[in-house]
Amino acid sequence: MIRFLGLTLALTLAASQAFAHAHLKTASPAPGATVAPPAEILLEFTQELEVKLSSIAVRDGQGRSVAAGAAEVVPGDRKALKLRLKAIAPGTYTVEWAATSVDTHRVTGDYRFTVRP
Template sequence: MSLFKTTTVAVALTAGLLLSAIAQAHPKLVSSTPSEGSTSTAPSRIELHFSENLTTQFSGAKLIMTDMPGMSHSPMAVKASVSGSDDPKTMVITPAAPLTTGTYKVEWRAVSSDTHPITGNLVFKVK
């Protein structure tokens, strides 16, 4: 095989591997405020920080109260708005009213430029 053909094949294989790696990139939850498993005062907003820029029209979250001290109940949806941020890798969940004492779960769906949805959840407590 000539040097030109060998170089061309090597360049094509490298480009294919790079494009494949880029296509496989999915957003991952890097951190959150409040953090997973934490107990704190009621946050006025919940921030989810991802590894990739989010496509906001396809990303979202639900806030659910899963436990309230002294009361047994089924998980209850909490009215909240979900928006992007100045940082395109951050999703913001803003409760419509202050959160009361209890355990909360955020069920999120993140979509980045690869359009593949990734889902997960975050649990925290309010004292």
């Protein structure tokens, strides 16, 4: 019985550590989407973010940035991060993001979307 309780406690602690990270919940444009040229990227996470430690970069097929400024938290929603974009041409774009939750856990990721002609 003590072994079972110990194992249960260990699994519970491991699960709570996994949920402590700010994971990507939704993205616009969505990963793999084909869209009209977007004016911004909007990423929503599962936890509140430290904006100074979180970022979004968007690059064209040649690796050039198409950002029109720095990423910022959406007013009134510290779980959402947005990045305004320059006018972009048809092609494939890569979104690279880093999110640091208010408890300082950092998670990174990337995805691609396509702008149709």
